[in-house]
Amino acid sequence: MKRLKRSWSLGLVMVTMLAAALSACGGGNNGNSASGGSASSSPSASPSAPASASGSPSASPASGGIANPRVAFVYIGPPGDGGWTYQHDQGRQYMEKELGIKADTVENVPESADAERIISDLAQNHDIIFTTSFGYMEWTLNAAKKFPNVKFEHAGGYKTNDNMATYFGKNWEASYLSGIAAGKMTKKNVLGYVAAFPIPELIYNINAFTLGAQSVNKDVKVNVVWTNTWFDPTTERNAAMSLLDKGADVLIAYQDSPASLQAAAEKGALAGGNDSDMTRYAPKAYLTNPIWNWGPYYVKKVKALMDGTWTNEQYLGSFQDGMVDIAPLGESIPEDVKKLVSDTKEKFLKGELNVFVGPIKDQGGAEKIASGQTLTDAEILEMNWFVQGVEGTIPK
Amino acid sequence: MDLITQLLVAALSSGTPLLFATLGGILIERSGIIQLGAEGLMLMGAVAACLTYLHTGSLALTLLAALAVGAALGLIHSALTVTLRANQIVSGLAMTLFGTGLSAYLGKSITGQPIPGAVPKIDLAFLEPVPVVGDLFAHLDLLTWLSFLLVIVLHLFIHRTSWGLHLRAIGDNPPTADVMGIPVQAFRYGCIVVGSMLIGLAGADLLLVYSPTWIEGMTAGRGWIAVALIIFARWNPLRAMFCAYFFGAMDTIGFKIQLIGSAIPSYFLKMIPYVVTILVLMFLGYRNRNKPSGSPEALGLPYIREQRF
Incomplete structure (x- = not known):
């Protein structure tokens, strides 16, 4: 399993604050920073020297940066999955082009002890390593402790070290937008959601999608089925077919393959996928979906390493920096819906809109977010309940 | 469509690829050669089909192209296992x-390119009024009809x-068989090549x-399921048909139950196909406890004339 599997600990909040405070204190010295925050892992953070002094394996100029950093990426799947890994690989290519650096990649790395071995191998002759799946968290942390002079960047996790940062994005805002499009386009007021694993990442995206749909269509219901797989086109297709059979006429599949979109196209329904723009799989049936754009972040962090300003921040991207975006709406979507979606995106960009603002009720009708209250990012990232209007259960 | 028809449609559509692979496997194993390469052969067939369709239409x-790739890999498997008498399990895994x-x-360049509507559907609208199965058979594609035909042909071939x-x-x-004058090696070659196709x-x-x-990796383990179905079907094409559709239906029934709004965790629903398979195997095993397993007696044993084994 990858990406956010477990809820983020309260430590996250502390870590973020601590990191923010320390980064405010200024550049190079990041010793003793975020590693103590999360309760489950607190390596004794020995006050480490700035990156340059600790003797990086490649020639480091006196300024503290690395002129020609050697970059590596660890992928959970093949770049050809058309979704998650594809987008990371696009990000790598963008980084290579922007900075003129050639990066190494390792594909299909299992989330097991093998991952630590591969990451450690890479650490022996690289300066920065991006591990692009949630399940690599412990393995990346172990490698980070073994190789204090190498920088590690882990996607979607919550544990850091002096030399290990994390990055992810507020894709729930994009899910809210695809919810608006779906709520406008449904004729039967039945939406379907093909969901991978019952983890917070899925739950807050399903909730945001539902709230988006409800914002334009009060009567809409969202049916959820769990596939318990990130990538299995045939299972995803079966799940999508079950939703279509039940009467759903707009689907979203939070999965790595476009199988649900293709199933919807066959049945004359609309659908979106996840991670990347999936228009090419079924242009007529395509709705839209949240997409990831990792390139600018990769450029930023590699450049920071070159300049000697790298920090072990816990980065949460959004529409503002472009890490999260929404794919262009499909050709069957009318102009007024497109306009509504782009206007709403503007509101997110200006910071005028929040997805999880009370009053919001859960499935049972109990008020979970009081009127006027807004969830913090940390609260969103550990969400474990469905909003009213979602039909489905979260296995406990 | 009612629930039963929906389930039958799903069973048929996810069962058909399994059926083709199981039939091929039965033909190979009936000749005494173990066949564990289905996953790789299916992937090669799929990538060859995709490349050819995108280039020629x-x-x-x-x-x-899919048949030719299957035949080529089948030739390798037969050369290894029949002529060189290599271990059939190792060769299959290879x-x-x-x-x-x-x-x-091979698929790097074509990843993600859609190929909609390649196989024509055979419209038999006049069947639609027939209850339960009318909808099922009215809009099947060419390959599904071909699979029906293959089951019958293979059954008649083996048994009649x-x-x-x-x-x-x-x-x-x-x-x-050799003493009877049957060319064992040539026959095995033929079965492996056709089965691999x-x-x-x-x-x-x-x-x-x-x-x-x-x-x-789009097969996601379906080749291995086909290997299990060969045993499940006890090397019989007619039973293979039933088993493949049964497994196809079980594959989808979990989602139906989720949508009814049951409180059963989805993890358990995902186990349904496997749990039911085990239960059915236990039941059949008990019922057939005094009968032969249906497994070819010389399965897995290489044959060389005048050698004892």
Whole structure:
């Protein structure tokens, strides 16, 4: 399993604050920073020297940066999955082009002890390593402790070290937008959601999608089925077919393959996928979906390493920096819906809109977010309940 | 459509690729050769079909390409296991690894390119009024009809022709078959090549009908399920048909139960196909406890004339 599997600990909040405070204190010295925050892992953070002094394996100029950093990426799947890994690989290519650096990649790395071995191998002759799946968290942390002079960047996790940062994005805002499009386009007021694993990442995206749909269509219901797989086109297709059979006429599949979109196209329904723009799989049936754009972040962090300003921040991207975006709406979507979606995106960009603002009720009708209250990012990232209007259960 | 019809439609569409692969496997194993390469063969069939369809747009050439790739890999497997008498399990596993890797490499350029509507559907609208099965048979595609035909042909071949008798003799007792004057080696070559072609076709069916985009590793273990179905079906094509559809239906029933709003955790629902398979195997095992297993007696044993084994 990858990406956010477990809820983020309260430590996250502390870590973020601590990191923010320390980064405010200024550049190079990041010793003793975020590693103590999360309760489950607190390596004794020995006050480490700035990156340059600790003797990086490649020639480091006196300024503290690395002129020609050697970059590596660890992928959970093949770049050809058309979704998650594809987008990371696009990000790598963008980084290579922007900075003129050639990066190494390792594909299909299992989330097991093998991952630590591969990451450690890479650490022996690289300066920065991006591990692009949630399940690599412990393995990346172990490698980070073994190789204090190498920088590690882990996607979607919550544990850091002096030399290990994390990055992810507020894709729930994009899910809210695809919810608006779906709520406008449904004729039967039945939406379907093909969901991978019952983890917070899925739950807050399903909730945001539902709230988006409800914002334009009060009567809409969202049916959820769990596939318990990130990538299995045939299972995803079966799940999508079950939703279509039940009467759903707009689907979203939070999965790595476009199988649900293709199933919807066959049945004359609309659908979106996840991670990347999936228009090419079924242009007529395509709705839209949240997409990831990792390139600018990769450029930023590699450049920071070159300049000697790298920090072990816990980065949460959004529409503002472009890490999260929404794919262009499909050709069957009318102009007024497109306009509504782009206007709403503007509101997110200006910071005028929040997805999880009370009053919001859960499935049972109990008020979970009081009127006027807004969830913090940390609260969103550990969400474990469905909003009213979602039909489905979260296995406990 | 009512629930039963929906379930039958789902069973048929996810069962058909399994059926092709299982039929191919039955033909091979009936000749006494273990067949564990289905996963690799299916992937190679799928990638060959996708490449050919994107470059030529011709369905006939696409199917030929899948068959040809299956035949080529079948030739390798037969050369290794029949002529060189290599370990059949190792050779089969090598086919799987080889096919998985090579298909991923060959498919790099075409990953994610959609190929909609490659296989024509045969519209039999007049069937629609028939209750339950009318909707099922009214809009099937060409390959599904082909799979029905293959089941019958293979069944008649194995059980009703003298060549089928030879095949069974070779699978059960190659020395006796040899004494009878049946060319054991040639027969095994033929069965492995034709069976591998069918498994390649299973990959093409998966790609063209079921999930119309090449994605690395798209079979996701279905080759292995086909291997299990051979045993489940006790090397009988008619039973294979039932087993493949049964497994296809079980694959989808979990989602139906989720949507009814039951409180059963989805993890358990995902186990349904496997749990039911075990239960059915137990039931059949108990019922057939005094009968032969149906497994060819010489399965897995290489044969060389005048050698004792």
